[in-house]
Amino acid sequence: xxxxxxxxxxxxxxxxxxxGGLFRRVVAGLxxxxxxxxxxxxxxxxxxxxxxxxxxxxxxxxLLRLQEPxxxxxxxxxxxxxxxxxRQMLAYRQRIQAVFQDPYGSLSPRRTVGQTVREPLDVHRxxxxxxxxxxxxxxxxxxxxxxxxxxxxxxxxxxxxxxxIGIARALALNPQFLVADEPVSALDVSVQSQVLNLIVRLxxxxxxxxxxxxxxxxxxxxxxxxxxxxxxxxxxxxAPAGQILTAPRHPYTEALISAVPQIGRRMHSxxxxxGEVPSARTPPSGCAFHPRCPRVxxxxxxxxxxxxxxxxxxxxxxxxxxxx
Numbered sequence: 605x606x607x608x609x610x611x612x613x614x615x616x617x618x619x620x621x622x623x624g625g626l627f628r629r630v631v632a633g634l635x636x637x638x639x640x641x642x643x644x645x646x647x648x649x650x651x652x653x654x655x656x657x658x659x660x661x662x663x664x665x666x667l668l669r670l671q672e673p674x675x676x677x678x679x680x681x682x683x684x685x686x687x688x689x690x691r692q693m694l695a696y697r698q699r700i701q702a703v704f705q706d707p708y709g710s711l712s713p714r715r716t717v718g719q720t721v722r723e724p725l726d727v728h729r730x731x732x733x734x735x736x737x738x739x740x741x742x743x744x745x746x747x748x749x750x751x752x753x754x755x756x757x758x759x760x761x762x763x764x765x766x767x768x769i770g771i772a773r774a775l776a777l778n779p780q781f782l783v784a785d786e787p788v789s790a791l792d793v794s795v796q797s798q799v800l801n802l803i804v805r806l807x808x809x810x811x812x813x814x815x816x817x818x819x820x821x822x823x824x825x826x827x828x829x830x831x832x833x834x835x836x837x838x839x840x841x842x843a844p845a846g847q848i849l850t851a852p853r854h855p856y857t858e859a860l861i862s863a864v865p866q867i868g869r870r871m872h873s874x875x876x877x878x879g880e881v882p883s884a885r886t887p888p889s890g891c892a893f894h895p896r897c898p899r900v901x902x903x904x905x906x907x908x909x910x911x912x913x914x915x916x917x918x919x920x921x922x923x924x925x926x927x928x
Contacts, residue, residue: 718754843920
């Protein structure tokens with residue numbers, strides 16, 4: 605863990621302009637992601653959780669350079685990806701891949717499964733045609749599909765099988781880093797565990813660094829070494845998974861964990877947050893969580909807390925005035 609992190613995110617932000625008026629001028633900005641920083645070491649998984657609209661997917665797309673950040677840096681093996689042009693970024697596409705939320709929408713209905721899995725190899729001109737076909741067969745076998753699946757089309761498969769195809773495509777170039785954006789949220793519960801076990805297996809066998817994005821904490825805890833909690837575009841807590849689950853420090857993290865169904869838990873033990881998630885267009889002053897926080901203090905309404913180390917209590921970081 606003392607080695608240099610494979611991925612370093614520093615002060616990453618994404619503001620979307622809001623246009624209005626007769627001439628469609630920029631009248632405001634929506635802070636989808638606001639000053640987020642974290643690291644991911646090779647062979648480890650960072651799970652990213654939070655309510656819908658908190659900026660998780662936008663953050664993932666910026667790491668992939670599918671969206672350009674407004675500010676900040678994304679360092680991969682020491683190289684700032686935000687400074688690379690399109691040609692330079694193409695070389696890094698071999699080392700950074702993605703698994704998307706919709707296992708059907710991310711696959712072309714006009715291409716066979718074999719063509720889909722082989723496409724990254726063709727684009728980057730990896731090996732001979734024979735080598736590429738052999739690689740496709742190996743990848744399909746790894747994700748639990750037969751070689752005959754290469755001749756069929758995506759609509760002929762179930763949702764879980766289509767997500768396996770997406771994973772096979774993502775692994776085609778032997779990436780070092782994988783962004784999985786809600787990879788099981790569109791699947792039946794009975795199928796989710798199969799895909800999650802596959803993700804755990806590929807990380808264990810191939811040592812891939814992984815950013816696993818989900819709104820479901822029960823899913824994230826199954827695959828993550830560390831967990832980051834986002835609220836309204838900002839990280840409010842990040843720590844090893846065991847510490848987050850057994851000793852959460854931020855009140856929002858406590859509420860998320862209490863909402864995970866557990867056998868034997870009494871209903872009154874759940875923390876129910878009042879109100880609605882504020883708008884990212886007009887976030888509250890001070891701590892963005894203070895209008896819903898059951899432990900709010902006067903300072904929370906005016907001073908925004910910064911993410912800082914927990915001191916002697918654990919190895920994570922928290923952004924909360926309860927821990928000066």
